[in-house]
Amino acid sequence: MSRRQRARLFRGIQYGALVVILVVLAFAADWGKIATSFLDLDVAAELFPNVIVIALKNTIIYTALGFSFGIVFGVVLALMRLSSVGPYRWIATLYIEFFRGLPALLVFLAVGFGIPTAFPGTLIDRMVIITLALGIVASAYMAETIRAGIKAVPKGQVEAARSLGMSPARTMITVVIPQAFRIILPPLTNELIMLVKDSSLVFFIGSTLDQQELAQFGRQALSQYRSMTPFVVAGLCYLIITIPLSILQQRLERKANTTAKGGK
Amino acid sequence: MARRSRHQVLALLPAAALLLAASACGGGGGTTTANGVQLAEAGKIKTCTHLPYEPFQFKEGNNIVGFDVDLVDLVAKDLGVKQEIVDGPFDTIASGQDLNINKCDVAAAGMTITDTRKQNFDFSSPYFLATQALLVKKGSGVTNLDSLKGKKLGVQADTTGKVYAEKNTGDDVKKVTFEDLGLLLESVKNGSVDAAINDDFVLKDYARKNTDVEMTTAFNTNENYGIGVRKGNDALLKKVNEVLAKAKSDGTYATLYEKWFKEKPKQG
Numbered sequence: 067m068s069r070r071q072r073a074r075l076f077r078g079i080q081y082g083a084l085v086v087i088l089v090v091l092a093f094a095a096d097w098g099k100i101a102t103s104f105l106d107l108d109v110a111a112e113l114f115p116n117v118i119v120i121a122l123k124n125t126i127i128y129t130a131l132g133f134s135f136g137i138v139f140g141v142v143l144a145l146m147r148l149s150s151v152g153p154y155r156w157i158a159t160l161y162i163e164f165f166r167g168l169p170a171l172l173v174f175l176a177v178g179f180g181i182p183t184a185f186p187g188t189l190i191d192r193m194v195i196i197t198l199a200l201g202i203v204a205s206a207y208m209a210e211t212i213r214a215g216i217k218a219v220p221k222g223q224v225e226a227a228r229s230l231g232m233s234p235a236r237t238m239i240t241v242v243i244p245q246a247f248r249i250i251l252p253p254l255t256n257e258l259i260m261l262v263k264d265s266s267l268v269f270f271i272g273s274t275l276d277q278q279e280l281a282q283f284g285r286q287a288l289s290q291y292r293s294m295t296p297f298v299v300a301g302l303c304y305l306i307i308t309i310p311l312s313i314l315q316q317r318l319e320r321k322a323n324t325t326a327k328g329g330k
Numbered sequence: 331m332a333r334r335s336r337h338q339v340l341a342l343l344p345a346a347a348l349l350l351a352a353s354a355c356g357g358g359g360g361t362t363t364a365n366g367v368q369l370a371e372a373g374k375i376k377t378c379t380h381l382p383y384e385p386f387q388f389k390e391g392n393n394i395v396g397f398d399v400d401l402v403d404l405v406a407k408d409l410g411v412k413q414e415i416v417d418g419p420f421d422t423i424a425s426g427q428d429l430n431i432n433k434c435d436v437a438a439a440g441m442t443i444t445d446t447r448k449q450n451f452d453f454s455s456p457y458f459l460a461t462q463a464l465l466v467k468k469g470s471g472v473t474n475l476d477s478l479k480g481k482k483l484g485v486q487a488d489t490t491g492k493v494y495a496e497k498n499t500g501d502d503v504k505k506v507t508f509e510d511l512g513l514l515l516e517s518v519k520n521g522s523v524d525a526a527i528n529d530d531f532v533l534k535d536y537a538r539k540n541t542d543v544e545m546t547t548a549f550n551t552n553e554n555y556g557i558g559v560r561k562g563n564d565a566l567l568k569k570v571n572e573v574l575a576k577a578k579s580d581g582t583y584a585t586l587y588e589k590w591f592k593e594k595p596k597q598g
Binding site: 099103116179182183186269270271272273274275278282285286287288289290292294 | 378381382384388389392393394414415416417418419422427428430431432433434510511512513515516519520536539540
């Protein structure tokens with residue numbers, strides 16, 4: 067048997083095995099039960115329009131709040147970590163390592179219950195707590211991404227700006243940071259997608275019916291209708307947000323690549 | 331080193347941001363009063379619960395309804411405010427966290443009065459008598475805890491059913507903990523656990539709507555449900571107890587009971 071024949075045989079065996087596995091799975095699974103439990107169209111129909119006008123909307127709002135806070139605070143942290151002042155560097159490093167190392171759920175519980183405990187009597191708005199909790203998680207990750215972006219801006223850019231008479235701060239704001247963001251757009255989109263899913267943790271802060279986000283909406287409906295269908299519907303709604311973001315990310319990545327290669 | 335020093339001015343930026351963040355946290359409102367009773371937010375009594383716990387609280391259309399909801403509505407009516415229901419995990423309700431951070435004024439979640447929970451917050455006088463029971467698949471042959479040896483028993487996190495199961499079964503009964511009641515009941519249905527332990531009225535309600543499962547043993551744990559109120563908010567506690575007593579004496583309680591449980595109340 068020639069090498070090519072052998073390769074073809076192996077490939078044939080692999081395809082064959084795949085087909086066998088699929089056939090066995092198809093026959094072994096109880097499709098009737100899966101269909102009634104996961105794809106109950108009557109239940110799915112009852113979820114509309116609230117799954118869109120309440121749950122999807124809130125997921126987007128919570129994510130946007132967390133992302134905005136995360137990006138602003140992420141820049142601050144990145145600058146602190148690049149700072150020449152020791153304490154700033156130490157604080158930023160400590161913060162990043164701490165919150166990047168903790169499960170987001172623990173951060174949520176700490177913020178959601180810690181802040182009201184620490185400032186008793188003050189009624190801090192729920193949105194502020196959500197923004198802080200999601201933002202703290204996001205900023206720890208984003209700070210590192212942003213720092214990498216700032217460092218990736220060619221040194222010549224800074225030197226050119228400084229020789230034009232720009233102050234260090236101005237150089238940073240008008241020259242370095244805009245270029246840094248262009249470099250890190252793809253990884254930032256990644257953070258955004260992660261954050262969409264982390265927004266499900268808002269459940270632990272508690273919400274009224276019109277404050278529910280997708281995961282909580284699905285959970286509550288799951289128990290309500292005794293069907294797994296709400297999870298499927300909620301899952302599809304997450305994909306409505308995340309897949310366009312992924313496509314956007316791929317586009318940006320391609321664009322960044324061509325720019326890096328000299329715009330051609 | 332030279333490059334670093336250029337960022338020195340910028341270093342002031344994070345400091346300013348930190349200061350701003352710190353000062354922003356200090357703000358916020360306080361508590362308000364309605365008829366001499368302290369409430370977390372003006373014009374409403376906020377109720378913490380974990381949805382759904384049918385027939386005590388569950389979603390119907392766009393509203394949350396149920397026995398507990400109706401009872402707290404009586405309190406709200408008496409205070410001249412509206413009830414707002416906040417849904418969250420049961421563990422932070424039962425541990426008293428939700429009440430202590432002013433997330434809610436009361437906790438009404440089909441919650442049994444226990445000594446442990448009493449240390450964390452105050453309970454109203456009992457308003458419902460329940461007991462632990464087992465839900466199994468029809469014809470499974472599981473009738474009591476002994477027949478569960480070597481099998482899996484589903485429990486709900488932080489519930490008295492879980493505590494009862496842990497106390498009264500050995501290691502030979504595998505306990506599987508679920509966060510939601512729905513997931514617990516679903517697991518009995520799809521056979522991933524052999525039985526589930528929870529409060530009898532909830533299981534009865536479920537078995538009524540799902541013919542492939544049945545409630546078998548009730549354990550006569552005789553648990554009293556109470557409404558949780560933050561320690562120190564005695565005016566509200568007094569008000570809740572007044573409203574409950576009045577409802578029991580004027581027949582409102584019995585009417586609501588029959589409405590949600592399709593039977594006459596076991597107690598006063």
